[in-house]
Amino acid sequence: xxxxxxxxxxxxxxxxxxxxxxxxxxxxxxxxxxxxxxxxxxxxxxxxxxxxxxxxxxxxxxxxxxxxxxxxxxxxxxxxxxxxxxxxxxxxxxxxxxxxxxxxxxxxxxxxxxxxxxxxxxxxxxxxxxxxxxxxxxxxxxxxxxxxxxxxxxxxxxxxxxxxxxxxxxxxxxxxxxxxxxxxxx
Amino acid sequence: xxxxxxxxxxxxxxxxxxxxxxxxxxxxxxxxxxxxxxxxxxxxxxxxxxxxxxxxxxxxxxxxxxxxxxxxxxxxxxxxxxxxxxxxxxxxxxxxxxxxxxxxxxxxxxxxxxxxxxxxxxxxxxxxxxxxxxxxxx
Numbered sequence: 001x002x003x004x005x006x007x008x009x010x011x012x013x014x015x016x017x018x019x020x021x022x023x024x025x026x027x028x029x030x031x032x033x034x035x036x037x038x039x040x041x042x043x044x045x046x047x048x049x050x051x052x053x054x055x056x057x058x059x060x061x062x063x064x065x066x067x068x069x070x071x072x073x074x075x076x077x078x079x080x081x082x083x084x085x086x087x088x089x090x091x092x093x094x095x096x097x098x099x100x101x102x103x104x105x106x107x108x109x110x111x112x113x114x115x116x117x118x119x120x121x122x123x124x125x126x127x128x129x130x131x132x133x134x135x136x137x138x139x140x141x142x143x144x145x146x147x148x149x150x151x152x153x154x155x156x157x158x159x160x161x162x163x164x165x166x167x168x169x170x171x172x173x174x175x176x177x178x179x180x181x182x183x184x185x186x
Numbered sequence: 187x188x189x190x191x192x193x194x195x196x197x198x199x200x201x202x203x204x205x206x207x208x209x210x211x212x213x214x215x216x217x218x219x220x221x222x223x224x225x226x227x228x229x230x231x232x233x234x235x236x237x238x239x240x241x242x243x244x245x246x247x248x249x250x251x252x253x254x255x256x257x258x259x260x261x262x263x264x265x266x267x268x269x270x271x272x273x274x275x276x277x278x279x280x281x282x283x284x285x286x287x288x289x290x291x292x293x294x295x296x297x298x299x300x301x302x303x304x305x306x307x308x309x310x311x312x313x314x315x316x317x318x319x320x321x322x323x324x
Binding site: 009010011012013014015016017018019020021022023024025026027029030031032033035036038039040042043046047049051052053054063064065067068069071072073074075076077078079080083084085088090091093094097098106108109110111115116117119120127128129130131132133134135136137138139140141142143144145146147148150151152153154155156157158159160161162164165166167168169170171172174175176177180181184 | 189190191193194195198199200201202203204205206207208209210211214215216219221222224225226227228229230231232233234235236237240242243248254256257258259261263266268269271273275276277280282283284285286287288290291293294295296298300303304305306307308309310311312313314315317319320322
């Protein structure tokens with residue numbers, strides 16, 4: 001495999017390109033950039049169960065968003081085939097902290113010791129994958145948006161609700177990093 | 187309405203998420219440990235670029251196909267409880283999985299297939315929220 005450029009793509013290129021997704025979606029069809037609404041659309045499609053939150057017309061309202069989601073998957077497949085991420089150069093401080101938590105293989109995009117089928121029913125695997133995923137789905141639905149919907153779209157639009165949400169993202173993220181991961185990973 | 191353009195923009199987004207290592211569990215750890223500027227640089231410049239684009243669109247008075255002005259519907263603030271509480275729950279999940287919703291899906295395609303379980307679990311989380319919604323403070 002050849003590498004098209006050195007990794008990672010620098011923040012000053014990646015950030016503005018991600019920011020341009022916002023006007024691209026608006027100009028294309030006045031759609032708000034966001035990913036988490038797809039969970040709601042998929043619930044409406046698969047198991048609405050008479051719940052009011054899932055009674056919307058998911059095909060009409062969410063069709064574009066699901067196409068966008070499928071694109072993310074396809075883009076990730078192509079990117080990892082054509083120009084797979086190289087070994088990470090992780091900050092020394094984080095490296096030391098993760099070693100201390102018992103993670104030794106710091107290659108790849110996720111720690112192999114945790115994010116593997118074989119780890120799914122170990123404590124660290126179950127909490128990281130199953131519980132973590134559940135909290136992502138519950139939290140984004142409750143907050144009405146994720147990183148793209150609140151942190152990027154909402155903050156760019158100067159919405160106070162999104163600022164509150166982002167404060168919550170970091171409160172939860174810090175609690176997860178400093179309180180829960182040390183118990184779970186060790 | 188054709189869906190192909192949305193698929194293509196999503197693909198570009200997916201490529202960037204992988205190439206800039208936004209999908210990396212390790213980069214998210216660096217971010218929550220305040221050990222690297224990378225993720226802050228990405229989110230910061232993304233917000234700035236989006237804000238300038240939104241301002242430009244408003245200034246020019248660009249309108250959509252139905253004649254409506256382009257832009258976001260403002261979020262209802264209310265007590266703000268749902269944003270703080272929901273945001274905190276999501277933040278916990280973000281730290282544990284190392285992925286927000288976009289990267290969660292990207293990782294399934296980029297060599298961590300077990301993330302499919304996290305994705306299905308996220309659907310379960312959203313479904314549970316939908317079920318409990320009438321009882322939760324908003």
